[in-house]
Amino acid sequence: MLLEEGLQSYLSGVAGVAALVGARIYPVALPQEGPYPAVTYERTGGEVIHAMGQDPGLSSAAMQLTCWGATYSSAKASAAAVRAALQNQLNVTWGGESGVVVQAAFVEGEKDDGYEPEARLYAVSVACLVWYKEA
DSSP: OOOOHHHHHHHOHHHHHHHHTTTOOOEESSSSSSOEEEEEEEEEEEEEEEOOSSOOOOOEEEEEEEEESSSSHHHHHHHHHHHHEEEEEEEEESSTSSEEEEEEEEEEEEEEEEETTTTTTTEEEEEEEEEOOOO
């Protein structure tokens, strides 16, 4: 399972996130039609760890999760729920039994991304660093 698929599955199952966005968690781009709030995610960087003689199978991924809302407060509430779900995740599996083994996930920050006038949506991003075992 890809890290991104595990992340989507995990967030969909977190009560605080699901109460606000349901299953509206999408890779990279929003669908053209709502409903909102919703979340998009994308990998913005990362690295593969190498060791002398044998690779440990450990990688990192910098992830950006953008929370979209028809109001500023709904985007901020979704970001707070996503931040709470991701902060200090240690030695867990995202995406069920055959999912992605996450060694650690840490929220690195949150920022207001402004307002998209064409879509009439507010955006708030959460940056997260995830250390995980490659399958």
